[in-house]
Amino acid sequence: MITVTVKNGLGTWGKQGVCIFAVFFVVTIVPWIEPAFGDWPDWRGPAADGHSDAEGLPLRWSETENIAWKTALHDFGHSTPVVLDGQVWLTTAKEDGTALYAVCVDLDSGEMVHDIEVFRIEEPQPINALNSYATPSAVIEAGRVYVHYGTFGTACIDTASGDVLWRRSDLNCDHMQGPASSPVLFEDLLIITVEGTDKQFMAALNKSTGATAWLYTRPYEPYKEVKPVFLKSYQTPVLLEIDGKTQLVSNGAMMVTGHALRTGQELWRVLYRDDSTISRIVHGHGLLFVNTGGNPGGTQLWAIREGGAGDVTDSHVAWKLTEDAPHQSSPVLVGDLLYSVSDEGTLLCIKASTGERLWSERLRGKYTSSLLTAAGRIYLSNTRGMTTVIEAGNRYHKLAVNQIDGELWASPAVAENTLLLRTKTHLYRIADTPPQPSPLRRKKQASVSGN
Numbered sequence: 001m002i003t004v005t006v007k008n009g010l011g012t013w014g015k016q017g018v019c020i021f022a023v024f025f026v027v028t029i030v031p032w033i034e035p036a037f038g039d040w041p042d043w044r045g046p047a048a049d050g051h052s053d054a055e056g057l058p059l060r061w062s063e064t065e066n067i068a069w070k071t072a073l074h075d076f077g078h079s080t081p082v083v084l085d086g087q088v089w090l091t092t093a094k095e096d097g098t099a100l101y102a103v104c105v106d107l108d109s110g111e112m113v114h115d116i117e118v119f120r121i122e123e124p125q126p127i128n129a130l131n132s133y134a135t136p137s138a139v140i141e142a143g144r145v146y147v148h149y150g151t152f153g154t155a156c157i158d159t160a161s162g163d164v165l166w167r168r169s170d171l172n173c174d175h176m177q178g179p180a181s182s183p184v185l186f187e188d189l190l191i192i193t194v195e196g197t198d199k200q201f202m203a204a205l206n207k208s209t210g211a212t213a214w215l216y217t218r219p220y221e222p223y224k225e226v227k228p229v230f231l232k233s234y235q236t237p238v239l240l241e242i243d244g245k246t247q248l249v250s251n252g253a254m255m256v257t258g259h260a261l262r263t264g265q266e267l268w269r270v271l272y273r274d275d276s277t278i279s280r281i282v283h284g285h286g287l288l289f290v291n292t293g294g295n296p297g298g299t300q301l302w303a304i305r306e307g308g309a310g311d312v313t314d315s316h317v318a319w320k321l322t323e324d325a326p327h328q329s330s331p332v333l334v335g336d337l338l339y340s341v342s343d344e345g346t347l348l349c350i351k352a353s354t355g356e357r358l359w360s361e362r363l364r365g366k367y368t369s370s371l372l373t374a375a376g377r378i379y380l381s382n383t384r385g386m387t388t389v390i391e392a393g394n395r396y397h398k399l400a401v402n403q404i405d406g407e408l409w410a411s412p413a414v415a416e417n418t419l420l421l422r423t424k425t426h427l428y429r430i431a432d433t434p435p436q437p438s439p440l441r442r443k444k445q446a447s448v449s450g451n
Contacts, residue, residue, distance in 0.1 A: 038416035040083040043137035043182045044370060045414065048238055049282050050332040052374040056417035058432045059377075059389055061402045068418060068429040069110030075101065077134030078368075079182075080411040081420045081427065083107065084140045086437070087159055088415065090422060091147050093133035097124030100133060102147045102157055105427060107415055108437045114162035119153045119169065127178030136236075137182040137410075139190075146190050146207065150179020154192055156210065166210035173199040180234035180278060186246070186261050189213055193237060195252060197228040202237065202250060204264060216264035222271055223254050230254070233293060235277040240288070242306045251277045251290045256304065270304050271313045280330040280370065282338070285353050287318055289331060289338060301325040301340065303355060319355030324348055330370035330411075332378060334392045339378055341367045347380065349394065361396045363388055370411040381408050385423060404428060 042048050058066050077092040088105040098121050104114035127133065136148045140159070148154045153169035173196030181193035190207040194200075200218040205211065223231070230253065237250040239261070247267065248259040253275040258267045274294030282289050283306075292300045301321040308316050324346040331340035338352040345363040350356065365382030372379040373392065377399065381387040385404045391397040406423035413420040416438070418431040429435070 038083075038414050038418075039085070040081070040413040040415060040420075041140045042082065042184075043080045043139075043236065043411065044280060044330060045372075048184075048280070050330060050370055050372050050411075052372065052414040054374045054414050054417050056432065057374050057377070057379075057414065057419055058430050060400050061404070061419075061430045063404055066430055066432055068431040068435055070429075071105055071110040071112070071427045073103065073422070073425060073427055074115075075099075075134075076132050076424065078132045078409045079134050079137040079422070080369075081105075081413045081422055082138050082140045082145070083413060083415045083420070084142070084159075087113065087140075088413075088420060088427070089138050089140055089145045089147075089159070090410075090427070091134040091136070091138060091149070093149070095133075097121055097127070097133040097152070100149050100152060102138065102145070102155075104145075104159070104162070107429070108435070110427075110429060114157075116157065116162050116164065118147060118155050118157070118164060119149065119167070121152055125151065125175055125178070127175070131178035131180065133178065135178065135180045139183050139185050141185060144207070146183050146185070148179075148181070148183040148192050150175055150181065151194060151196065152179065154183065154190075154205070154210070156190075156207065168205065168210050171201075171203055173197075173201075176229065176232055177234075182236040184237055184239065184248075186239055186248070189261070191237065191248065193233075193235065193250065193252075195231075195233045195235075197232050200231055200233070200252060202248075202259075202264065204261075214262075214264040216259060216266065218252050218255070218257070219266075226254065230275040232275055233277040235291070235293075236280050238281045238283070240281075240283050240306070249281055249288060251281055251292070253277060253293060256281075256288070256290050256292075268308050268310060268312050270302070270316060271311065272300070272302065274298065274300070276327075278328045279326045282331055282333050284333045285336065287352065289333070289352070291326060291330075294327070299325045299327040299342075301331075303352070321348075321350065321355060321357075324360065328368040332371040332373045334373055334376075334378070337392065337394065339371055339373075339392070341371065341380055343367060345382065347390075347396075349396070358394050359396055368409050372412045372414070374414065379412055379419075381412055381421065383407055383409055387412070387421070 075092045079091045081090045086107045100119040151172045184191045189204045204213040233253040272292040277293035279291035303318040305316040326340040338350040389400045410422040
């Protein structure tokens, strides 16, 4: 297939600056890669909702138990690892934001395969002390991984060679507290969210070239009197099947909107009241479970009926959770039970169809990572490296509490029947038994070695 490869020097950020690209046309052949069991291509997994089909994830671990490997990571970041075909990709950055990296770790050995400085930043914006310059997670597909650092830049990387194929650093905003929104793939589009105090927009980029296909700017009309500081957000949109078509749904500051994927056209909206949305939408039973943002303690979770056109605020809000709602952590839906954890550690089990609180439990620590569910279990990690495993059900049943060293802000990821946990300093692969390379990877490795 013919792709446009964009190569240039490391981009320099500027509020109104535009990187000038030297464009070279090359013929690139990207082999189709059969997805392996347990790949994790997106921040929240294959369906972007925290669900894994793995049956044998570990239940217990510690620094001395069930650690397949532990790899040191340089610098700092909160991004969740993404996994495809035996490669684990994640981002990291200098703590002062002057250099932004993408790194690749071999799933089988834990060895570093690629370590790429993607952007050099001359004048980084300040960020919140709880954030990082590498908080957005990558998204990966066969032969390509896409990394996004908010206003500081977006890039496409060849997963085999580690070459940066194109960069964009001209889609800017004043984040005020740093970037957090992760990119999303749909067919030939890479969709990014850039929302700050001065600008709030989503852009669809051609994934082969980085060229802009469409740009949607969130409207100001409903909130003309709102101060700019209350218009920013950090959410990642989702792709959902609604009325037989795939829509892009974005819970930005002050409103959630549905969009046509080919044009960005707004199809519907529900107005709420807050900014700084982080938690990602989950979907089921004809409902969207939407975080409305706000400061911790004031955050709400709304259940919104799918469908409709225009402003459906008065007709489509089914129920609201106004206490103990998740702010940073994204919930999971298991059957008709919705599980969420607040920043302060209040775990809730809610009947999804009605909003009824079935039970609650106070967990130790603070929570930023999103919930993971597999084989009837739910995994909840706090910022101090502790992961609680519970049984999904209409009563609280704790199965295990596991502790590793370091701070754990990123969400857990699944690789085959193993867990990947990213702390401030290390990436862990956790397994009940020593994992073996998949038959497909063993065949490729033998082919490369000539055996």
